[in-house]
Amino acid sequence: MVDVAVVGCGYTKFDEHWNRSLRDLSTEAGMLAIKDASIDGKDIQALYVGNMSAGRFIGQEHLGALAADQAGLIPIPATRCEAACASGALAFRKAYMGIKSGEYDMVMAAGSEKMTDVKGTDAVATLMGAGDQEWESAIGLTFVGLYALMARRHMIQYGTTREQLAMVSVNNHRNALHNERAQFRYEITVDKVLKSPLIADPLRMLDCSPITDGAAAVVLVSDKLAGRFQNPVWILGSGQASDTVALHDRQSLTEAMATRVAAKKAYEQSGLTPQTVDIAEVHDCFSINEIMSIEDLGFCRKGEGGKFVEAGKIGRDGEKPVNTTGGLKAIGHPIGATGIRQVCDITRQVRGDYGKLQVHGVKTGLASNIGGTGATSIVHILGSERPGR
């Protein structure tokens, strides 16, 4: 069995990049990862690109070849992967499996999205491509609307409070203060969240991750090559699962079944548990999703996510630091890039070289990337020790 490690990572500033194209951002991210790994780009044998909707955002599909072309990596194979907001983690998982298959020893996985070239309303419509076109988009549902339904149900069923939802955003903004690549680097308060404009009751503007441009990239190698690198961060577990695309078809509005299935697989492979994994990057596209994810990943029992947040357990010095660099809320959420950005942040934390962003003593970390309202869920666990040692 081949083991796989991440040996380089980087991401661009996540922002509204009015003057930069998807190509520019992707190239910058790729160069950052190559530089971080101290490799020659010519050693990369295949490229995996996560992107959700460049066809609609900028009129460009065929993003695998475009990235290989722009990076001067022709003629290596290039694959674009899409699973809505989980496109980044999907590209990462396919890159991992590409090495495990014995086909490659060094590959790059990247993710990107250029969202600000269209009007905000068009962006919202485009994002609904992640939902069920026939049963959700066509009747006018938006993503914040769908997550609002989940939030309201969670409040009714488990007594989760409006304030607890706000505390998710407060924690993420605080964590982003020292993240120079974050879109929003300022602290907010619970009061500020509660007074921000209502978007879809009960969710307010400061519960929502923003529209963002950005790209991220990582370099993966097989165990055969890992010895050449100083601080390989090993992939200890990888799980992926699917659920119904339409929310109304699910057994529960307050639980992401696919996350539970994907996490179970990743925990089993890694030999770790929700208790023993040190930190986590979770998919806070809306504040409610961070609370649900904390539960679905097993950090607390179902229904207790709000209290877990309120007790400060997700803080950088808490029991289970979550989104230690700002999460989707404060770093921004360039759809296809997010899953790779999460892996970058876990990699740096595990390496222990993250400067002001460093959380003390991190040996293992989990990244949870969710597509749509949970129709795709992908969980990776990374750590400093090679699997099975």
Next chain:
Amino acid sequence: MVDVAVVGCGYTKFDEHWNRSLRDLSTEAGMLAIKDASIDGKDIQALYVGNMSAGRFIGQEHLGALAADQAGLIPIPATRCEAACASGALAFRKAYMGIKSGEYDMVMAAGSEKMTDVKGTDAVATLMGAGDQEWESAIGLTFVGLYALMARRHMIQYGTTREQLAMVSVNNHRNALHNERAQFRYEITVDKVLKSPLIADPLRMLDCSPITDGAAAVVLVSDKLAGRFQNPVWILGSGQASDTVALHDRQSLTEAMATRVAAKKAYEQSGLTPQTVDIAEVHDCFSINEIMSIEDLGFCRKGEGGKFVEAGKIGRDGEKPVNTTGGLKAIGHPIGATGIRQVCDITRQVRGDYGKLQVHGVKTGLASNIGGTGATSIVHILGSERPGR
């Protein structure tokens, strides 16, 4: 090393399906493959879906989860792959690598496209997402325009005639006569091609594959499971390569470098040569591409493709039968489905159970699927004997 075999396949009628959705077509194709393999759908461990532009054609991304949902296969992992017109072969290759990685023993690879829900002009614009948005689409180039440049250059450089181009379409239409799932089931003549409306000089309407709705699916298994099936068709070689997305950046307009690189890999893996492989499915999106592909795959020398066609060598009884069931021209070209449809046709020919479509004595076959004007090229070789025996 794990070996991988195709044990079930099927595709829908390729047509303008005004009254059917992408879901319907995908589900039908999946059921056909499951029935052909005589398996229970519940045994499928992962799903790979090739699709180019559902986001723009029907407002729906997240097609992996959608297919798993519609097929009742939740919670298995589902991956959407995109490489423009090579999306189908890309999904097939990722499915193959998924099994080779040891992650799965039985997976489904499917491809689909629903192109007729938009106006023809919008379809043409959407298809340019396969080209270079900044350098080609933005200045008004269309795909037929790009291939017309290649055709004209091929005629000037190698003396390829207008009639030879027409003979490609004539052969494909003849081959589709007995293919009940083909969009066009009637013979045409060279004269008819030459009198069809000029689209982009020198290419005429009957040089062009049509706008089509359709879906195709195959079931793949590891060698561990292959013994359970009567006629496993083994994947002997798989190659993929990239080239510049923009045509003007290439060394040559008359050679697809990526096809040559991908084919070399597939030939080497399989131990076969252009001379010893029995039949081929090639990517005749426009007639010139079949001629170029015949050359790039090594069936004849560069520049001699036109003469090869004229001499009848690609006919069902010729030296190297090509597109024996009608090709993209006559079967139709629902973008994401085509690469999987090619594998279906090779599988049936190798199994020797293809009824009126059967070519005598086929033991091996090659499928060549091309994205854009050749920025992605993927070649698979399949055969009746397990690799290395």
